[in-house]
Amino acid sequence: MTTFLGLPGLSGAPQSAGTAPVAGTEPVPGRPTVILAYPKIDHEKDYVYFWMPFSLLTLAKPLLESGLVNVVLFDGNQRDEQAWESFLDEYVNDAVCIGVSVMTGGGQIGHALDLVRAAKKRAFCPPVVFGGPHVNVLAEQTAADPLVDAVLTGPGQNSMLDYVRSLLGRVPRRLVPGLRIDDGERVITGRPNPPRTQNLGAYPWSLLNVADYIRDDPTVAPRTLNYVSSQGCVYKCDFCYEKIYQRKYSAMLAGPLLDDIADLKERFAINGVKFYDADFFVNLQRAMAFCDGLIDRGLNLRWAASINPNDILKARRKRLPLLERIAESGCSRLLMGVESGNDRVLDEIVKKEITRAEILDVAADIANNGILGSYTFIVGFPGETEAEVEDTYTLIEELRGLDPQPETRVHLFAPYPGVGELWDKAVELGFEPPTSLEAWSHFDYYTSLTPWTSDATAARAREQTRMRLAPTPTS
Ligand code: B12
Numbered sequence: 001m002t003t004f005l006g007l008p009g010l011s012g013a014p015q016s017a018g019t020a021p022v023a024g025t026e027p028v029p030g031r032p033t034v035i036l037a038y039p040k041i042d043h044e045k046d047y048v049y050f051w052m053p054f055s056l057l058t059l060a061k062p063l064l065e066s067g068l069v070n071v072v073l074f075d076g077n078q079r080d081e082q083a084w085e086s087f088l089d090e091y092v093n094d095a096v097c098i099g100v101s102v103m104t105g106g107g108q109i110g111h112a113l114d115l116v117r118a119a120k121k122r123a124f125c126p127p128v129v130f131g132g133p134h135v136n137v138l139a140e141q142t143a144a145d146p147l148v149d150a151v152l153t154g155p156g157q158n159s160m161l162d163y164v165r166s167l168l169g170r171v172p173r174r175l176v177p178g179l180r181i182d183d184g185e186r187v188i189t190g191r192p193n194p195p196r197t198q199n200l201g202a203y204p205w206s207l208l209n210v211a212d213y214i215r216d217d218p219t220v221a222p223r224t225l226n227y228v229s230s231q232g233c234v235y236k237c238d239f240c241y242e243k244i245y246q247r248k249y250s251a252m253l254a255g256p257l258l259d260d261i262a263d264l265k266e267r268f269a270i271n272g273v274k275f276y277d278a279d280f281f282v283n284l285q286r287a288m289a290f291c292d293g294l295i296d297r298g299l300n301l302r303w304a305a306s307i308n309p310n311d312i313l314k315a316r317r318k319r320l321p322l323l324e325r326i327a328e329s330g331c332s333r334l335l336m337g338v339e340s341g342n343d344r345v346l347d348e349i350v351k352k353e354i355t356r357a358e359i360l361d362v363a364a365d366i367a368n369n370g371i372l373g374s375y376t377f378i379v380g381f382p383g384e385t386e387a388e389v390e391d392t393y394t395l396i397e398e399l400r401g402l403d404p405q406p407e408t409r410v411h412l413f414a415p416y417p418g419v420g421e422l423w424d425k426a427v428e429l430g431f432e433p434p435t436s437l438e439a440w441s442h443f444d445y446y447t448s449l450t451p452w453t454s455d456a457t458a459a460r461a462r463e464q465t466r467m468r469l470a471p472t473p474t475s
Helices: 054-066 081-094 108-120 133-137 139-143 160-167 241-245 254-268 284-296 309-317 322-328 343-350 356-368 386-400 420-428 455-463
Strands: 033-038 070-075 095-101 128-131 150-152 179-182 187-189 224-227 230-232 249-251 272-275 302-306 331-339 372-379 407-412
Touching: 033 054, 033 081, 054 070, 054 095, 054 160, 070 081, 081 095, 081 108, 095 108, 095 160, 108 128, 128 133, 128 160, 133 139, 133 241, 139 150, 139 179, 150 160, 224 254, 230 241, 254 284, 284 309, 284 322, 309 322, 309 356, 322 331, 331 343, 331 356, 343 386, 356 372, 356 386, 372 386, 372 455, 386 407, 407 455
Parallel strands: 033 070, 033 095, 095 128, 128 150, 224 272, 272 302, 302 331, 331 372, 372 407
Antiparallel strands: 150 179, 179 187, 230 249
16 A cells, blocks of 8 residues: 555545635635646556645746636645545636646546546536646647647646636637637637746745645655756757757746745755756756755755756866765755666667766766765667667666665656657557547556567566665555
8 A cells, every 4th residue: 555545635534735725825705716626646556756736836826926816726646536526516616717737647637537527517617728748748639628628738827827817808818828729610729838937936835735745755854845946958858748848948046946945944844855857957057056055054954856967967067066065965866867778779769968988977976975866767769679778777787886776767668749759750660649638548658568568678677676665654
């Protein structure tokens, strides 16, 4: 039994996520309500974490700041279908719309459609608008689903408020960024919503019960909270969803980020932060300033984040003591997508802009600074040979010789919709993608094998995945 099944809300115990009236977000009488829903993700076996839905906190902020609407947030990872019914009882009649966030895979689309079906059974259901990573790659297909009234492509903090304004008759629909409405008879589109994001940080935490998201993370600290401080990525890895940001990158400055972290520490007594930025270290000056700030302010936190190996090489070229400062400031773990141990695959297929030798060098540097490296790999790329896969496993073996011994995680290549040449290649080689939103709801990255990936390959990848064990559930 994993921890998330034992959480309040899923066991039927009363709890407050999203419903308690809280400072700064109390509903103002007379204002319409925007319902934001983060559907449940069916976690892979033994994965005990889910985290605060920054996808929706990011949207909620400009909505609340506008003073136009009340916002309520439902997290399906915390609360079950029965709780959704009660939530609808309380809010749906005053709602101007329901905003739903979806990523591809993990069963989230299926759970999203279940939430919407329940809402549409009501005597009154406002328009349902979908957004999120899946929409950002398959907007047209998502908008065509009969349960979906509209989609908003791109950063929601730049579009959701205008969509709400359009529903309130204050903005014409053609001016809503990223809007697409397809009712089966006609299609209405808004203006483009560029991938540049911004407006991050100082989120309306009180829409959630933050305490419910604090985790005992053995690789970080006993009271760890997640955080997202940037969006986008500047690298070109060909399999990655982040390419939809067209290598545009927006990040909070170190000062406001430190203010936010200090505030969370003060309010919720956290002692660890796990950053879920695609790459926390794109801007090296920001990263160094963040580390300095943690030390100068005496925040005494442990933290973890993702890094691209090229960030470390770049820091060396600039003679910045990046890893030293990261370690000194309390970073306990760095997550790095290594992808392959073969130079042809790294160069031609992944476009990782790094060699096997450089990876080994960078990983040794991370270990020498006492930081736990957590390295992820992908096997089963289209066109990858057995010998090339073997190189990945020998690299894993070499990395395991480091002290502290790194975590290693081997993923099977899964084509992500619309991303890069690898998607086209996979389709060419016989991968049959789902053709509707409903069909995507059954798609699971961990079991949907590409035609050229054997069960033996999948079993070996599982066997070579070695992560520090998650804590035992206490309740
Ligand atoms: C945290 C996280 C998770 C958490 C879940 C989140 C949670 N709250 O518990 C966990 C760890 C469970 C998770 C799981 C998975 N994840 Co995940 N995850 C992330 C991560 C690292 C951060 C998400 C986040 O908070 N981002 C910050 C917010 C602000 O950005 P955002 O979500 O994109 O939201 C913006 C827009 O998309 C849009 N938007 C979002 N929702 C909505 C809703 C509306 C109405 C509107 C208008 C707009 C809108 O506006 C937002 C603000 O700009 C992202 C990568 C990343 N850095 O974003 C991957 C990512 C979302 N995950 C991804 C995937 C595929 C998965 C998995 C399904 C598979 C996998 N291999 O990891 C698994 C689930 C599998 C399983 N069975 O366990 C992909 C999604 C790709 C896609 N095409 O959908 C991403 C992008 C990673 C990647 N680079 O490939 N994930």
